[in-house]
Amino acid sequence: MSFLLYEVFQADKMWQNLPKLAQQVDKETAQAILQECAKIAEQELDPIARQGDEIGVSYKDGVVTTAPGYKKAFQTYVDGGWTALGGDVNYGGMGMPKMLTGLHEEMLCSADISFALYPVLTAGAALSLAKHGDEALKQRYLTRMYSGEWSASMCLTEAHSGSDLGIIRTKAIPQEDGTYNVSGTKIFITGGEHDLTENIVHLVLAKLPDAPAGPRGISLFLVPKFQVNDDETLGEFNNVSCGSIEHKMGIHASATCVMNFDDSKGYLIGELNKGLACMFTMMNFERIGVGIQGLGAAVRSYQNALEYAKDRLQGRALDSKQNGVKNPSQEADSIMVHGDVRRMLLNMKALNEGSRALSSYISMQLDYATYGEGDEQVKGETLAALMTPVAKAFFTDLGFENTVAGQQVFGGHGFIREWGQEQLVRDARITQIYEGTNGIQAMDLLVRKIATSNGAMLKVFTDEVNTYINENKDNDVMAEFIAPLGDAVNDLTHLTTDLLAKSQTNINELGASANDYLHVFGYTAMAYIWARMAQVSLSKKDNNGESGDDFYQSKLHTARYFYTRILPRRLSLIASAKSGCDCLFDIDDELF
Amino acid sequence: MSFLLYEVFQADKMWQNLPKLAQQVDKETAQAILQECAKIAEQELDPIARQGDEIGVSYKDGVVTTAPGYKKAFQTYVDGGWTALGGDVNYGGMGMPKMLTGLHEEMLCSADISFALYPVLTAGAALSLAKHGDEALKQRYLTRMYSGEWSASMCLTEAHSGSDLGIIRTKAIPQEDGTYNVSGTKIFITGGEHDLTENIVHLVLAKLPDAPAGPRGISLFLVPKFQVNDDETLGEFNNVSCGSIEHKMGIHASATCVMNFDDSKGYLIGELNKGLACMFTMMNFERIGVGIQGLGAAVRSYQNALEYAKDRLQGRALDSKQNGVKNPSQEADSIMVHGDVRRMLLNMKALNEGSRALSSYISMQLDYATYGEGDEQVKGETLAALMTPVAKAFFTDLGFENTVAGQQVFGGHGFIREWGQEQLVRDARITQIYEGTNGIQAMDLLVRKIATSNGAMLKVFTDEVNTYINENKDNDVMAEFIAPLGDAVNDLTHLTTDLLAKSQTNINELGASANDYLHVFGYTAMAYIWARMAQVSLSKKDNNGESGDDFYQSKLHTARYFYTRILPRRLSLIASAKSGCDCLFDIDDELF
Structure with a gap:
């Protein structure tokens, strides 16, 4: 992490500027x-x-009662001030x-995605409230969310309305x-009810009775579990109740x-009918957060798998006859010898470190978008917007792939619950x-x-990469990375x-190729970052011209592997994406 | 299934011959x-x-007590004669x-992999016993396994010895x-103990005290849970006990x-120190069976996902503006409209039907290997041996991919246990x-x-495919398949x-590329089979020259999609496999 912050991205200089x-x-x-965060993760979570x-x-x-240990761990997290970490300093x-x-x-998330969800949801809700809420709401709620006294949830989904928020039915009567x-009634509400905090602040999407149909009639409301008296003490119950909890594949903790709101008092956040934009402040935060969840689980899976692989003795290396037995004092070699x-x-190492x-x-x-100015800020905003879906989907697809790989390294033991590797697979699965x-x-x-900007947003990114390529095109030691x-x-x-171009005549080309495209984008962007990491590593030669420390x-080796x-x-993704959408749409639904 | 049996492979003619x-x-x-099997699967399992x-x-x-319903279902299965289905007619x-x-x-397996494991393991053990056991053992045990009175297990793995059977410690004293x-003590023994049958026949790998080290000192023993008296009644307990059961990610039923053998009476199957070969008769059967498990779960996942996708209304088609709203009477289209x-x-359909x-x-x-003669039999044996690992690994990798895809189609509901899609993912995972x-x-x-035969085994397969290509190279309607x-x-x-060639100088090239290679082989073999299915379908034009029925x-559409x-x-797999093994082996273990 220090390597990234100070050597690759020179974050310390950026912060100064x-x-x-x-x-x-x-x-x-x-x-x-x-360092303190690592302690909490290792010792508490x-x-x-x-x-x-x-x-x-x-x-x-x-x-709703959380699993044993969660209240204590949450209190330790709160006591350490972590709930305020990214919060607005004015509150x-x-x-x-x-x-x-x-x-x-x-x-x-490497320690426990289930735990992380409670504070990370609250942090995202706080971000939306800080950006769109009025002063009174922020003074009353934001301060208590940062202090860790209260937590928050995001209430979007309804039983008939998951990805299609335009058709929600929750009503708000002025x-x-x-x-x-x-x-x-909202479903799938993470942290909608629990025993970790005395109050829970729900950000709820709802429609006024006369609101326009579709997404342009959605407003965002702050609905607390308990109302708050003028003296800041907790007031009466706000008719926000949990009807049931889901039994899931993973993130059991x-x-x-299922959250029921019944004439619950709500406070408008932002403008009427512009709630979706306010909620997107939170959603974009959480989307990157979910990407990081996938990564966190995969990092943990790698750590476990590496330890297991080094310890587990099974079979002999394929080249034992040619090059001698590697571990002659034992009845088998460690499985690290197997290709x-x-x-x-x-794969895990290269994809995790790349992610x-x-x-x-x-x-x-x-950070440039939030704290920068002028062109720098605009570029930051553009790249963050462009890459938010990549962070969410690419890191979680890779995160799942890698937790599965880390389970596979364990062989049969990877399928047994007590070893913990299969939990990482089940927990990571939801992130996709x-x-x-x-x-x-x-x-x-x-x-x-990309299509809406007619490629302009992509060009902001590719211009940066092409500039980097041009700057390094005569750098011989970097040729192995710069050319590909x-x-x-x-x-x-x-x-x-x-x-x-094809979408001009058939817009379905975009839907048919979107998944392949996102992954092509992801691998390309990761290649750019790996080239930068390799470049820093290559610059660390010691006095004898040898490559640097371990x-x-x-x-450098991992960059080469990538x-x-x-x-x-x-290559395969491009071939598939370019093949057109006919083979997806020419077949009638009845022929599936 | 009928299409495959009678139209693609003309199994009925093969059986006659x-x-x-x-x-x-x-x-x-x-x-x-x-038809009867479908009934059992649908109505009982x-x-x-x-x-x-x-x-x-x-x-x-x-x-060990099985879950509610398993005893009854197993009895129905036995009563239907299914435990004898593939068995030797002489017993x-x-x-x-x-x-x-x-x-x-x-x-x-589409209905329930957990259930299927009990009879399928028994069938595999019976195959090994039928091939390698002596007449007395077969008369005594095989008949009762076919009748469904007794079941069987395969006892290979020990805690320190999973993939490396050469180092097992279980002893057999003459x-x-x-x-x-x-x-x-053996671990991970599927069906090692349960309440479905009155006796359980264990096939156990063990070593005599003076046996050679490694895999050439392994012998195979039949060890019943209860001994059998001369009058065929059950005799005394044979000190075969279950120490515990594993708590797993899936296949909970x-x-x-963990099976403990303690001076348990065992009967040699086959020759001393040649037990691994006898066990491989069972293992090869089970490997194909495990491939089929992955397929079965994926087929079920597809059926569920298709039904859900047709019912679930979310959003509008991307081309609604251009081509009109598809489902104007409802507030959203079915998600089948989304690319x-x-x-x-x-993907699921093409890969499942291809598998x-x-x-x-x-x-x-x-079947040619078992029932054929002469060249036909030799070719059948060669292709079966070549493709057994492909069936096991390729079908299960695809099976897992497809259960995950079928879960993804369900969105959030895919993660909820009651919908059943996530169970298929967890159950399928073990097959890999x-x-x-x-x-x-x-x-x-x-x-x-392939390497041991210096490519000769592969050539048996590629010769068949190339002959097929040559036979069809002038068939214009097949050009879209034959060329690729x-x-x-x-x-x-x-x-x-x-x-x-590269392995001559560095044998690690094989280990480093084996996984990519297997998948290249799998997709290529599947392309061959899809071409044959497409050809049959193309031949079914009706009297007007239109393509055949639905x-x-x-x-045909699915073949084109594939x-x-x-x-x-x-393409990606080949690029990866050809890139050489250096990037895997140049990095020291300490640098992982």
Whole structure:
């Protein structure tokens, strides 16, 4: 993480140069935060994750009880001030940049995604409230969310309305005092009810009775579980109740609730009928957060798999006859000798480290968008918008792939619950689904971002990469990366042009190729970041001209592995994306 | 299934031409079997699968109790004579060909893999016993296994010895009466203990005290849970006890047992120190069976996903503006309109139907190996041996991919247990692991089969495909399939030559590329089978020259989808496999 922050992205210099950030953070503060966060993850969260999975959240008569250890761990997290980490400094937040809060999220998720969901949802809701809420709401609620006294949820989905928010039925009736009576049922509400905090602040999408149909008639309301008296003490129950919790494949310690609102008092956030935009402030935050969840689980799976592979003795290396037995004192070699085990581990390592680096790059863009000015800010906003769906879908697809790979390294033991590897698979699986399925992310990238801007948003990214390529085109030691990176970016540009042109006559070309496209984009962007990491590592030669210490050697080898074994994945994806949509749409529904 | 049996592979004619089979099976018998099997799967197994997952197998004081409904379902299965289906006719078996028993297994697994494991393990053990056991053992045990009175297990794995059987520690001490006293502990024993049958016949790998080290010192023993008296009644307890059961990610209704043998009386199967070969008779059967498990789960996932996609209304089609709203009477279209949903469903459809067809092709080779003569038999044996690892690893990798895709189609509901889609993912996951991990299958294919035969085994297959290509090269309507099939087979041949050549100087090239290679082989073989299915479908034009009825149109479209969108997967795999092993082995273990 330090390598990324200070050597690859030079975040410390960036922070110094952004006046709004310079007051809050410097390298020393950042290092202290990361070290303390690692302690919390290792000492408080890791020990409760397995029992959280086995025991899970329980529900009785509307009361939701978290698994043993969660209340204590949450209190420790609150006491450490972590709930304020990324918050607005005007309301008690610490104002830390996303580059730090994102790494903090990764550590939480490596330890326990279920736990992480409670504070991360609250942080996202706080972001929306800080940006769109009025002063009174912020003074009353935001301060208590940052303090960790209260948590929050996002209430979007209804039984008939998941990805299609335009058809929600939850109603908000305006009252004479300027508040709204909110009624309706929301499902799949993470942290909708639990025993970790004394109050829960729900951000609820609802429609006024006379609202326009579709997404342009949606408003956003803050609906607390308990009302708040003028003296800031908790007031009466607000008719917000949990009807049941879901029994799920994974994240068993996260309460996934059916939430009933029954003339519950709500407060408008932002403008009427513009609630979806306000909610998107939270959703975009959470989408990157979900990407980081996938990464976090995969990082943990890799750590476990590597330890297991080094310990597990099975069989002899394939080249034992040619090169001698590697571990003659034992009855078998460690499974690290087997090419296919190395393949699985290196896939995990290259994709995890690439995801963390790309995630940090996106966080950096968000920090420019929030704290930068002028062109720098606009570019940050553009790249963050472009890459949010990539972070969500690409990191979670890879996260799932890698938790599965980390399970596979364990052989039969990977299927047994007590080893913990299968929990990571089950926990990571939801990240591909919630917060907008990965198919929806792909449409967001190709249709909403790239096609709508007629490729302009993509060009902001490819210009940066092409500039980097040009700067390094005469750098011989970088040739092994720069040449294939150039091919990858060219191919991405051509694929984009091709798809946008074809979409003029048949817009279904976009939907049919969106998933392939997102992955081509992801591997290409990751190649760019791996080239930058390789470049830093290559610069670390020691006095004898040898490559640097183990850390940089490892990075360099992993970069080579990525370029050699993983980047070629784009070839198949491009071939598939270019093949057109006819084979998907020429077949009638009845013939499926 | 009928399409495959009678139109693609003309199994009925094959059965007529093989004298040993002609007495047992004809088309009428086969159809009756498949129809009755479908009934059992739908009416007896499907209803118990969800509760089997939720309640699972329980263990107390050595007693293993199956989930509610399993005893009754098993009895119905036994009463229907299904435990005898593929068995040797000389001992009460029905002698049905693998082409039928394989389809029967698929149906069981689509309904409930956990249930299927009990009879399928017994069938595999029976196969080994029938081939290698002596007459007395067969008379005593095989008859009762076919009758369904007794079941069987395969006891290979020990805690320190999973994939590396050469280092097992279970001991067999010769006794004066010709039996052996077997002692040791085996883990991960599917169906090692349960309440479905009155006796359980364990096939146990063990070593004599003076046996040679490694795999050449392994012998195979039949060890019954209860000894059998001379009058065929059950005798005394044979000190075979279950120490515990595993708590697993999936297949909760399958008992996965730690089995303790303590001077348990065992009977040698086959020759001393040649036990691994005898066990491989069972293992190869089970490997294909495990491939079919992956397929079965994926087929069920597709059926569910298709039904859900047709019912679920979310959003409007991307081309609604251009082509009008598809479902104007409702507030949203079915998600079948979305390109990415069609992609997921068509991937599942093309890969499932391709896997079933390729599986049937492999079964046909097994039937030639068992019932054929002369060159036909040798070719069947060669192709079955070549393709067994492909069936195991390729079908299970695709099966897992497809259960995940079928879960994804359900969106958030896919993650909720009550919908059943996530169970299929958890159940399918084990198929990539047990019966030899898929990494081991890949090594079996590339090292043990292809490299050891210096490519000769592969040539048997590519010769058949190239003959087919030549026969059809002037068939214009088939050009869309024959041309890319030709490319695929050529590339496979070149890749093989390349890897075998490189392995002369560095044998690690094989281990490093085995997984990619297996998948290149799989997609190429599947392309061959899809071409044959397309050809049959193209031949079914009606009197007006229009393409045939819905079934054949569906097949043809799916074949085109496979060739357009799936076959290109091989491009990335080939690029990766050809890139050499240096990037996997140049990095020291400490740098991982």
